[in-house]
Every structure is written in structure tokens, then in C-alpha cells.
Amino acid sequence: MTWKRVGPLAELPSGRGVRIDAPGHRVALFRVDDAVYAVGDRCSHAEASLAEGPLFDLSVECPRHGSEFDLATGDPSGLPATKPVPTYETRVDDGVVYLDLPEDTP
């Protein structure tokens, strides 16, 4: 488990995604009120960037073909995507967001 410091929660936009690039990981981060969710940024269907998709409650819609992914589980709710995207743990300490990037997950 490797915690990466993302930055202040107050500077994370609400209602839209932010893409985080780190060695071996491309992550889409979403702030929903004071909670932060992180899923793999590459859509499991054809690799569109989920950080660029619109947010609906606790799911993000792929901007290319419209599958929605649950931010908590990574599961798609409908076609054309059939496979989940990875999810990542996040935490907020003293107003700073951290993201857990497992070393063995590409």
C-alpha cells in the first residue's frame, strides 16, 4: 500500500472528475460533497477517460459510449461495458486528500 498525497480537499472540484497520472496508474478522482472516490480512469470498454465523463450521484458516465460506472464498486450498470474498472481507497487527513496506489496493480 502506497499512499500518494493528492492535495487539499478544498481545491478538488466538486461534480466533475480529475485525472491523476502516477507510475503504473491512471486514476479518475471524484469529489462528492466531502467524500472522495477513485476509480481507474480507462473505461473497461474502449479506454475512454472516465475523468471526462459526467457525474450522476455516485456514478460516472463514460463520455464515449455512455456506460455508467459505480464509483464505490467500479461495476458498470449497462452496456456496452461489461467489466468493472478498478477502485482505489482514498482518505482525507486534516483536509488533505490521499490516494492508495497498490504497487502490484497496473
Ligand code: FES
Ligand atoms: S469507451 Fe466507455 S463505454 Fe465505450
